[in-house]
Amino acid sequence: MKIRKIIAVIMIMVMAFAVAGCDQENKQPTDNGKKTVVENNTEKPTEEKITVKIYFPNSDATKLVAVDKTVKLAGTTKYKAAVDALMEGTDDSKLATVIPKQAKLLGVTVNGDTARVDFDKGLVKHFNGGSTGEEFLVGSIVNTLTEFPEIKKVQITIEGRNVYTLKGHMDISKPLGRMTEVLK
Amino acid sequence: MKKLWCKLLIMVCCVVGLMGVSYVPAQAAVVNHTLNYFHYNTYKDGDGRNWVRIEMGMNKGNLEYEVSQNPDKPFQLVVKLNNTNRGDVKKNIGLDRKIARYMTLKNDHRDMVATIAVTDNLEDHEYKVYTAEVDKKNRKPYRLVIEIAADKGSVNKAVGDERLDGVEGHTVVIDPGHGGTDTGAIGPSRVKEKNITLKISQDVARILQLNGANVVMTRDTDVDVYGPNATDKQELQARVNVARRHPDADIFVSIHCNAFTKSSAHGTSTYYYGHSSRDSMLSQLIQNEMVAATGLYDRGIHSANFYVLRNSWIPATLVETAFISNPYEENMLASADVQHAMALAICKGISNYFRRVGR
Numbered sequence: 164m165k166i167r168k169i170i171a172v173i174m175i176m177v178m179a180f181a182v183a184g185c186d187q188e189n190k191q192p193t194d195n196g197k198k199t200v201v202e203n204n205t206e207k208p209t210e211e212k213i214t215v216k217i218y219f220p221n222s223d224a225t226k227l228v229a230v231d232k233t234v235k236l237a238g239t240t241k242y243k244a245a246v247d248a249l250m251e252g253t254d255d256s257k258l259a260t261v262i263p264k265q266a267k268l269l270g271v272t273v274n275g276d277t278a279r280v281d282f283d284k285g286l287v288k289h290f291n292g293g294s295t296g297e298e299f300l301v302g303s304i305v306n307t308l309t310e311f312p313e314i315k316k317v318q319i320t321i322e323g324r325n326v327y328t329l330k331g332h333m334d335i336s337k338p339l340g341r342m343t344e345v346l347k
Numbered sequence: 348m349k350k351l352w353c354k355l356l357i358m359v360c361c362v363v364g365l366m367g368v369s370y371v372p373a374q375a376a377v378v379n380h381t382l383n384y385f386h387y388n389t390y391k392d393g394d395g396r397n398w399v400r401i402e403m404g405m406n407k408g409n410l411e412y413e414v415s416q417n418p419d420k421p422f423q424l425v426v427k428l429n430n431t432n433r434g435d436v437k438k439n440i441g442l443d444r445k446i447a448r449y450m451t452l453k454n455d456h457r458d459m460v461a462t463i464a465v466t467d468n469l470e471d472h473e474y475k476v477y478t479a480e481v482d483k484k485n486r487k488p489y490r491l492v493i494e495i496a497a498d499k500g501s502v503n504k505a506v507g508d509e510r511l512d513g514v515e516g517h518t519v520v521i522d523p524g525h526g527g528t529d530t531g532a533i534g535p536s537r538v539k540e541k542n543i544t545l546k547i548s549q550d551v552a553r554i555l556q557l558n559g560a561n562v563v564m565t566r567d568t569d570v571d572v573y574g575p576n577a578t579d580k581q582e583l584q585a586r587v588n589v590a591r592r593h594p595d596a597d598i599f600v601s602i603h604c605n606a607f608t609k610s611s612a613h614g615t616s617t618y619y620y621g622h623s624s625r626d627s628m629l630s631q632l633i634q635n636e637m638v639a640a641t642g643l644y645d646r647g648i649h650s651a652n653f654y655v656l657r658n659s660w661i662p663a664t665l666v667e668t669a670f671i672s673n674p675y676e677e678n679m680l681a682s683a684d685v686q687h688a689m690a691l692a693i694c695k696g697i698s699n700y701f702r703r704v705g706r
Contacts, residue, residue, distance in 0.1 A: 220607075222609045222611045222612070223609075223611055223612050223613070224607045224609070224612040225646070259607070259608050259609040259612075260608060261607075261608050291532045291533060291606045291608070291672060292531060292532040292540075292606050293532045293603075293604070293605045293606025293607055293667070293670070293671070293672065294603060294605055294616070294618060294651065294653070294665065294667050295605050295606070295607050295612060295616070295646075295667070295670075296532070296605075296606045296607045296608060296672075298649075298651060299607070326579065327578070327579045327580040327583065327654060328579045328583065328654055330531075330532075331524070331525060331529065331531070331579055331582070331583060331654075332603075332651075332653050332654070332665075333651065333652055333653055333654070334652050334653065334654040334657055336580075339652075344649065344650065344651075
C-alpha cells in the first residue's frame with residue numbers, strides 16, 4: 164500500500180512537471196506542482212484577449228507598418244497568437260501580406276531572450292523570393308516578436324531545423340535582432 | 348658468267364638498298380617548302396595603330412613553324428619555318444624602319460630561320476604570326492604572315508558607349524543569381540529570374556572583357572553552381588568560393604531580379620554587407636548608373652545580411668535590377684534592349700568604382 168501511495172505521488176509530480184514544461188511563458192518551473200497548475204489557470208483563461216503590435220510591409224515594400232490587433236489567447240501563448248495574427252494577413256489595401264497562405268506555423272518557443280519560430284516547408288515552397296520579399300517576410304516576423312520587451316532575438320526554423328536562407332538571399336542561420344532598417 | 352651474275356646481283360641489291368635508304372627520310376619530310384614570294388606593307392588598324400605586315404609566299408601549304416623570342420636579344424623576333432628553303436628570296440631584306448628595321452633569312456639544316464629586327468623591345472610590340480591560304484584574286488601563293496604593331500596598344504577592344512576606363516587588368520567575379528533547379532522568383536507572365544540574371548551577367552562579362560578586364564563567372568549556363576538540389580548553404584557558399592579560388596579577384600557582383608508579394612512594389616535597389624566602405628561605394632556607383640539608364644524608381648542602396656555578401660572576402664554587391672513580380676518591370680526585364688542597358692549600367696558603375704579606388 165505504501166508503495167502504491169509513493170507511486171501515485173510520483174505520478175502526480177511527473178504530470179505537474181509535464182504541464183509546466185508545456186507552458187512556454189513559465190520561465191521558473193518550481194518543484195511545487197500545485198503552484199504551477201494554479202499559475203496555468205491564471206495565465207491561460209480561455210477567453211482572455213490581448214492587443215499585440217504586428218508588422219506588415221506597405222504595398223510598395225519600402226517599410227514595415229505596425230498594426231494593433233486584439234487576439235484571443237485561447238490555449239496558446241501571446242507569442243504564437245501574434246505570429247498567427249501576422250499569418251492571417253491584412254485586408255488593408257495599403258499594406259501587404261507577406262507570409263504565404265499555404266505556410267503552416269508549427270510552433271513558437273522561447274528560450275531566454277530568443278524566440279524560435281518554426282514553420283513547415285510550405286513557407287519556402289510557396290514564397291516567391293526576391294531580396295525585398297525576403298527582407299520584409301523575415302522583418303515582419305522578427306519585429307512582431309521583438310515588440311515583446313523580453314524577446315531580443317528571433318530564429319526562424321523550417322520543420323525544426325535552422326536554415327541558411329529562405330530563397331537564397333538573407334542569412335537567417337543565426338537568431339536575428341530587431342530589424343530597424345525596414346521600419347524607416 | 349657466274350661472276351657477272353654475282354656482280355649484277357650485288358649491284359641490284361646496292362641500288363635497292365640505296366633507294367630504300369634515300370626513300371625513308373624523303374617520306375619523313377612531308378613537304379619541302381620553297382619560298383617564291385615576298386611582300387611587305389604598312390597599314391593602320393581600326394584603333395589608328397600602325398602595323399607592318401610581312402608575307403612570305405611558298406609553293407606548298409601545311410607549313411609548320413615556331414615563333415620564339417631570344418631573351419638575350421629583346422629587339423628580335425625569330426620565326427623558324429620547318430622544312431623550308433629560302434629559294435630565290437633575298438637573304439637580307441630592308442623593312443619599313445619605323446616598326447621593323449630588317450629581316451634576315453638563313454637556312455638551318457632543313458629549316459629556315461627568319462629573324463626580324465624591331466625598333467623597340469619586342470615586349471613593347473604586339474605581333475601575330477599566321478598562315479594564309481592561296482589568294483588567287485591578288486595572285487598570292489600560300490603564305491606565312493608576320494604582323495607587328497608599332498606598340499603594345501591597349502587591350503581595350505571596346506567601341507562606342509561600351510568603351511570604359513579603369514577596368515583593364517582588374518578581375519571581376521560575376522554571379523548570375525539562382526540557376527538550374529533554383530528558378531529564383533517567377534513573374535506574373537512566368538518570366539524566370541534565373542534566365543534574366545544569366546543574360547544580363549553574360550552581357551556584363553562580354554563588355555568588361557572587351558575593356559580588358561578578367562571576368563570570372565560563378566555560372567555561365569543554366570546550372571546550380573554547387574549541384575542540383577543542394578542545400579542553400581552549399582549553393583551560396585559555392586558561389587562565394589568561386590571568388591575565393593581567384594586570389595586576384597577585385598570585386599564580387601551578384602545580379603538578381605527583385606520580387607514582392609504585391610505587384611505594386613517596383614524599382615531598382617542595390618545591397619551590400621558593409622565589411623568596408625568599398626562595399627557601399629561600389630553599390631552606390633552601380634545604383635546611380637542603373638537608375639540613370641533605366642529610369643526606374645530609385646529604391647536606394649541598403650545594407651543587408653545577405654549570405655553571398657557577408658561571406659565575401661572582397662568588396663561585394665548584389666544588384667536587384669527590377670521587380671520581376673511587377674508586370675511592367677517583368678516586361679522590361681524580358682526585353683533584350685533593357686537587359687543590355689542594365690548590363691552596360693552595371694559595367695559603368697564598376698568602371699567608376701575602379702577609377703575611384705585606383706589599382
